[in-house]
Every structure is written in structure tokens, then in C-alpha cells.
Amino acid sequence: MPSPLPPHCQRLLAVGRAVLERLPDADIRAAFVFGSTTWGDADAASDIDLMLLLDRPEDFRAVTRVRVAEVLGSGLGGAPRFADIDRVSAARFAALSGRGAWAQRIVNSVILRDADGFFAGLRARATKAYRDPMAMAARFAERRQVADGHRTGVWQALQSGDAPLAALHARLAVEDAGRGLVEAHGGRVSTTHFVDSVERSLSELGEEELLPEFGWALGLGGPPEALLPVPGAFAGRVAVDRVPGGVARALEAYVSLAEGLRAWMAEPQVAAGMSGEDRAWAEFTYGEETYDEIAHKVEAFLGLGRVGPLQYYLDGLLLVPARLNLSKVFALRATGTAKALSAVEFHAALAGEAALFRAWVEGLRLEDRGGAGLQPWRADAVVGRLLGMGEVVLERAARGDGRASGDG
Numbered sequence: 001m002p003s004p005l006p007p008h009c010q011r012l013l014a015v016g017r018a019v020l021e022r023l024p025d026a027d028i029r030a031a032f033v034f035g036s037t038t039w040g041d042a043d044a045a046s047d048i049d050l051m052l053l054l055d056r057p058e059d060f061r062a063v064t065r066v067r068v069a070e071v072l073g074s075g076l077g078g079a080p081r082f083a084d085i086d087r088v089s090a091a092r093f094a095a096l097s098g099r100g101a102w103a104q105r106i107v108n109s110v111i112l113r114d115a116d117g118f119f120a121g122l123r124a125r126a127t128k129a130y131r132d133p134m135a136m137a138a139r140f141a142e143r144r145q146v147a148d149g150h151r152t153g154v155w156q157a158l159q160s161g162d163a164p165l166a167a168l169h170a171r172l173a174v175e176d177a178g179r180g181l182v183e184a185h186g187g188r189v190s191t192t193h194f195v196d197s198v199e200r201s202l203s204e205l206g207e208e209e210l211l212p213e214f215g216w217a218l219g220l221g222g223p224p225e226a227l228l229p230v231p232g233a234f235a236g237r238v239a240v241d242r243v244p245g246g247v248a249r250a251l252e253a254y255v256s257l258a259e260g261l262r263a264w265m266a267e268p269q270v271a272a273g274m275s276g277e278d279r280a281w282a283e284f285t286y287g288e289e290t291y292d293e294i295a296h297k298v299e300a301f302l303g304l305g306r307v308g309p310l311q312y313y314l315d316g317l318l319l320v321p322a323r324l325n326l327s328k329v330f331a332l333r334a335t336g337t338a339k340a341l342s343a344v345e346f347h348a349a350l351a352g353e354a355a356l357f358r359a360w361v362e363g364l365r366l367e368d369r370g371g372a373g374l375q376p377w378r379a380d381a382v383v384g385r386l387l388g389m390g391e392v393v394l395e396r397a398a399r400g401d402g403r404a405s406g407d408g
Contacts, residue, residue, distance in 0.1 A: 005037075005038070005040050006040055006042075008042055008043070009036075009037050009038070009040055009042045011079075012037040012042055012046065012048055012079075012080060013033055013037055013038070013110060015048055015068060015072070015079050015080060015083075016033040016037065016048045016050055016083070016110075017112055018072055019048065019050065019066075019068065019072065019083050019085075020050065020112050020113065022071050022072065023052070023085070025052060025054060025087070027054050027055040027056065028052050028053070028113055028115075029053045029054060029055055029090045029114075029115055029116070029118055029119075030052075030053040030090065030111070030113055030114045030115065030118050030119035031050065031051065031052050031053070031111075031112045031113040031114075032050075032051055032109040032110060032111045032112055032114075032119060033048065033049060033050055033051075033109065033110045033112060034049050034051060034104075034105040034106070034108070034109045034110075035048075035049035035105070035190070036049075036190070036192065036193060037049065037110075038108045038109055039108050039188050039193075041188075041193055041196070043300070043304060044300040044303065044304060045192065045296070045300035045301050045304065045306075046080060046192070047080045047081065047082040047083060047084055047293065048068070048080050048082070048083040048084070049083075049084050049086075049105075050083055050084065050085045050086070050112075051085075051086045051087075051088070051105065051109075052085065052086070052087045052088070053088060053089070053090040053093050053118070053119060054087055054088070054089055054090060055089075055090060056089045056090075057089060058089050058091040058095075059089070059092065059277075060087070060088065060089040060092070061086075061087065061088045061089070061092065061277055062087045062277075062280060063084065063085070063086050063087070063280070063281070063284055064084075064085050064087075064284075065082055065083070065084050065085075065284070065287070065289040065290060065293060066082065066083050066085060066289070067081065067082060067289070067292075068080055068081060068082060068083050069081075071083070081292075081293070081296045082289065082292075082293045082296070090118065093122075094118075094122060097122055097126050098122075098126075100126075100129065100130070102126075103126055103129075103130040104130075104188055104189065104190075106122070106123050106126045106127065106130075107123075107126065107127045107130055107131070108188070109123060111123075133394075133397060133398055136183070136184060136394065136397070137394055137398075139180075139183060140180045140184050140390055140391070140394060143176045143177065143179055143180030143183070143390075144176075144177075144180060144387050144390075146172075146176045147172075147173045147174075147176040147177045147180070147383055147387060148173075150169040150170070150172045150173035150176065151169075151173050151380055151383060153165075153166075153169035153173075153344065154166050154169040154170050154173065154376045154379065154380065157169055157376075163366075163367065163368075163376075164347075164361050164366035164367055165344070165347060165366075166376040167219075167364075167365075167366040167367070167375075167376050168343065168347055168364070168366055169344070169376065170217065170375070170376035170379035170380075171217075171218060171219065171315075171364070171366075171379070172343060172344075173379060173380075173383045174214070174217045174218055174379050174382055174383055174386070175194075175218075177382070177383040177386035177387050177390070178194065178197075178214070178386055179194070180386070180387060180390045181198065181201050181386045181387075181389055181390040181393070182194075182197045182198055182201055184390040184393040184394050184397075185201040185204070185205070185390075185393050187200065187201060191312070191313055191316030191317075191320065192297075192309070192313050193309070194309075194312060194316075195218075195220070195308055195309045195312045196309060198214060198386075199211055199214075201389075202214070202389075205389055205393070207385075207389060210382065210385055210386075213378065213381070214382055214386075215308060216375060216378050216382075217375070217378050217379040217382040217383075218312065219246075219311075219364075219375070220308040220311055220312065224244065225244050225245035225246055226245055227242035227244060227245070228242060228243065228244075228245045228248035228249075229241060229242055229248065230242065230243055230248065230251070231248060231251045231252040231255055232255075233251075233255045233291065234251055234255075234291065234294070234295050234298070237291060237292055237295035238295045238298050238299055239299050240299070240302070243298065243302065244307055244311075246311050247298065247307070247310060247311060247314060249362045249363050249365075250311065250314035250315065250317075250318065250364075251294070251298070251314065252359060252362075252363065253318055253359040253360055253362060253363025253364070254294070254314065254318060254322060254363065256355065256356055256359035257318065257322040257323075257326055257356060257359065257360070258285055258286040258322060259286065260326065260353070260356055261282055261285060261286055261322070261325055261329065262282075262286045264326075264329045265279065265282050265283075265329070270329055270332060270333070273332045273336070274328065274332070274338050275338070278325075278328055281321075281324075281325055282325045282328075284321075285321045285322060285325045294314075294317065297310070297313060298310065301313065314363075315363075315364055318360065318363050318364055319343055319364070323341070323346045324340045326346070326350075327339075327340050327341035327345070327346045327349065328340055330346070330349040330350075331349075334349070347360070
């Protein structure tokens, strides 16, 4: 049985229930909370993640971000600032979850509404499949294969003299190896908590000495950087005027990419080539609520003294929503089809946009800044050790003397 949720997570869960009761959707077949609230690691930076399964056409999906105070009113002590609400057709959710999608949303979810046991049945099947030892070993093998591919990419890029590409490959290799270890150890992979999850796994496995090298490999090491002004788009949204240099550059990079996306989406031929869901995700990426949530997380992370996890969270904004949505524009303009590019493909495509490419490189620390950037020559050994530990965890679990259950 999962451990009881900490008091803060229980408060967030109560807020999630209250938000659900105020939503206008009349065709909810099931609703559940997922993410840090239900995994038990929510903190002051966390929001509420709510998923609604609706009786709508199979291709329906819409994601919105709402301010909790606007839904429930002010004066809610301990309430998160935002709730992210993912609406998807029940049929689409059933089909995708049956193929393994959204597994980490499902396994530790808390059901708020389930009219006919629809979601409970899906969750039971998805959880069994997710925690199957053979399935866990297969997922780890996939992570290892991808990580090893990026390790090869590091040395190929270095041989060709492309230091930023080598740094990108190194970072992606460390991420996949770290995710493989966390999943094997029964934890959750998320942008907000990835650094903490890897550190927790290393500590519980008695491998704390790898923590500094893990930070260096992700470009989170080095001496503290000088404070820089908060970029203009976030001025007034963030309570402080100056932030660590790496944070400032990542924020500036996000603004550059998001506003570039906004400008291209305003072109009729681009908007016409995107699906309704693609257009919605693009608007979500540069929406005012998203900017406000990023500002809130910056404040919260800095208030908690979690500069490294904050930097990684901002890196994730560049590598996931900004890259996914902007890459569809690049692909549409180049091939006539809007499709997401991998991070490495996007890096190459972005090189044709000098200002955006410079922001991307600086925001992700793909060039060494006096020891503060990603250092590919330090990453390979870290990747090897993370993968080795993941294999040991899985072997122990197979023998029945280790933890790899997904209970987190």
C-alpha cells in the first residue's frame, strides 16, 4: 500500500476536489489528480494537476491553466497558485493508456470522480503492466539504448568541433540514464523533481559521492554566478529584481523562443497548417498564465534555496514545450507537415535562426562559461555509473530483495 500523503499534499488534494466541483464540464466520465501531489513530493512550487476524461469525440484534447483564486476565491491558506487541467476524451485516454502512455500519471493517481468504474479498471490494468518486472526491464533497456546513442553523439560532435552539440548530447545522455535509474528504483520522472528524484535514488543506494559529478554533468555545478536583472517579460511578475545568471539567461531564452513561436503562429499559412490541438498547445506555451506560473516557480524555488532544480526546470521548458511547439513550425515550413523534432534535430534546425540559436545555447549552458556550463567530458562516466546502478536495482528486484515497484 502507498504511504499516506503528507499534510501539504492532502491540502492540495482538497483544493483539487474543490476546483473540480466548480468546473462547467457536464460530461465528465472520470477525473483524477496526478503529479507531485499524489506522489507525495509537492512543495511551495507545486501546482495541482487535474485530468478529466470526457464523453467527447476521440480526437478531443484541451489543456488549460487556471488561477486557483479565480476559481475558488481568495483567502485559501496553503492553496497552490495554479491548476493545470488536461481534458481528453475517455476513448482516446483508454486507447493510449492501453499502449503504456501516461503510466506515471496513472499509477499513483487519486480518483476524484469515476461514475462507472471506468478509470479504476484502466488504472488497475495500467499499473499491473507498468510494474511488471519484464516491462520495467524493457523500459530501462530503451533508456540505456537512447543514452548510449547520445554518448556516441558526444564524441562525434567533439571530433567535428561542435562543442554545443556535444554538450546537448551529453545532457540528454545524463537525463536518460538518470530517468532509467529513477524508474528502476520506483520513483517518478518529472521536470520539476528530476534532480531531487535522482539525488534521492543515489542517497538511498548509498552512492552519495556521485551527486557532485551528477550536478556537473548537467551543468549545475561550478561556482555561484553573479546575479543578473530579471528579463523584461518577467519583470513585475517575479518578486525579486535580480536572479542567478543561469536563471536569467534561461528565462530570456524561453521568452525568445516563445515569442518567436507567437510571431510565426500569427502567419496565416502557419496557423492553417497546424491542427487545432497544435494551435492550442502553442498558445499555451506563450500564454499569460504560463508566464505567471513560471514566475511563481522561480520565486518558490529561490525561496526554498533550490537553485539547481530551478535551473533544471527552466532547462526543461526549453527542451520540452518550447522545442516541441516551435519545432512543429520549422517542420511545417520545411516539409509542409507539422511534426515534432527531436532535441538534436531541433538544435540543427534552429541554427538557421541566429538570434534564437544563441538564446538556446546560452539558456541551456551549451557553452562552458568558466566552469558553469555543461561539460560533456565529465558526463560519460556519470552516465555509465547511473546505468550500472539501474541494472543492479533491477537485478535485485528480480531476486525479490530490492525496490522497483513504482510506489515512489
